[in-house]
Amino acid sequence: AQSVTQPDIHITVSEGASLELRCNYSYGATPYLFWYVQSPGQGLQLLLKYFSGDTLVQGIKGFEAEFKRSQSSFNLRKPSVHWSDAAEYFCAVGGQAGTALIFGKGTTLSVSS
Amino acid sequence: EAGVVQSPRYKIIEKKQPVAFWCNPISGHNTLYWYLQNLGQGPELLIRYENEEAVDDSQLPKDRFSAERLKGVDSTLKIQPAELGDSAVYLCASSPNSGNPETQYFGPGTRLLVL
Numbered sequence: 001a002q003s004v005t006q007p008d009i010h011i012t013v014s015e016g017a018s019l020e021l022r023c024n025y026s027y028g029a030t031p032y033l034f035w036y037v038q039s040p041g042q043g044l045q046l047l048l049k050y051f052s053g054d055t056l057v058q059g060i061k062g063f064e065a066e067f068k069r070s071q072s073s074f075n076l077r078k079p080s081v082h083w084s085d086a087a088e089y090f091c092a093v094g095g096q097a098g099t100a101l102i103f104g105k106g107t108t109l110s111v112s113s
Numbered sequence: 114e115a116g117v118v119q120s121p122r123y124k125i126i127e128k129k130q131p132v133a134f135w136c137n138p139i140s141g142h143n144t145l146y147w148y149l150q151n152l153g154q155g156p157e158l159l160i161r162y163e164n165e166e167a168v169d170d171s172q173l174p175k176d177r178f179s180a181e182r183l184k185g186v187d188s189t190l191k192i193q194p195a196e197l198g199d200s201a202v203y204l205c206a207s208s209p210n211s212g213n214p215e216t217q218y219f220g221p222g223t224r225l226l227v228l
Contacts, residue, residue: 004155032214043117043204044156044219051214090155097213098144098163103155 002027004091006104013081014112021076021107023091033074034092034101035065044090050074061085086111115139117220119205125226131193134223138186138207145182146217147190150202159203162188163210192225200227 005024013019025031032051036044048059055067065076074091088108092101118137126132138145143164148156159178161169164185173180177196182188192199202224206217 034216036219041224043119043221044206046216046218049216092155094214094217097215098161098168098208098210100146100148100158100161100169101156101217103157105153105155 002093002102004093004102004104006089006091006107008107009105010108010110012110012112015083016080019076019078019081019085019109021089021091021109023074023076023104024072025074025091025093025102026072027093027095027102029095031093032095033065033067034094035059035063035074035076036090036092038088038090038106040087047076047089081109081111083111083113085109117205117207117218119203119220119223121223122221123224123226125228126195127228128197129194131191132195132225133192134190134203134205134225136188136190136205136220138188138205139209139218142207142209142218143185144208144210145188146206146208147180147188148204148206148219150204150222152201156204159190195225195227197227200225 003026034049035047050067088106090106091104094101145162147159150156160173162182180190202222204222205220208217
């Protein structure tokens with residue numbers, strides 16, 4: 001079955017501390033991986049994506065993610081979290097152009113001062 | 114370039130009433146998606162269009178939900194009659210379908226509350 005697992009429902013990080021959000025996927029074809037962020041009352045904004053090539057991808061707002069095929073993982077990282085990063089983060093996997101994305105249940109990030 | 118536009122942003126209705134949501138995708142994007150996002154969950158596909166053709170509607174509850182994309186541009190999603198359990202966020206997304214792979218771009222969503 002195709003699925004995405006985000007093991008952490010809620011994470012709290014101190015401002016300025018590093019962040020890692022976990023994502024594991026199960027997909028029968030070549031996976032194309034995405035991280036989206038959703039602020040309260042807003043739609044989904046693309047943070048970064050992995051299609052092929054370098055397994056460490058850079059995104060907007062200082063985020064990066066590493067694709068590890070052997071572990072079926074695509075974890076999101078940020079070296080120093082800002083209060084404005086508080087939001088809900090979704091990992092998603094898709095296939096060929098035009099196929100639907102399969103999303104995880106999301107991780108809510110809170111940032112403490 | 115304008116993003117995906119959705120309206121209304123918020124809708125409150127009583128159960129058994131009809132409701133409709135509208136989506137205008139990014140110009141030139143042939144593929145349009147409607148996703149349902151329940152509280153505390155990730156989005157799940159309801160229906161996908163390639164131009165004006167619904168190519169994947171397997172997850173659309175057809176007894177009460179319907180959708181159309183008559184001219185292959187904007188789209189309308191309708192619920193009739195609405196039930197309490199339909200309270201959720203309805204997200205529209207589009208992609209160019211110009212190659213493999215590609216990114217889906219999401220609109221702000223319509224937040225529906227059924228009382």
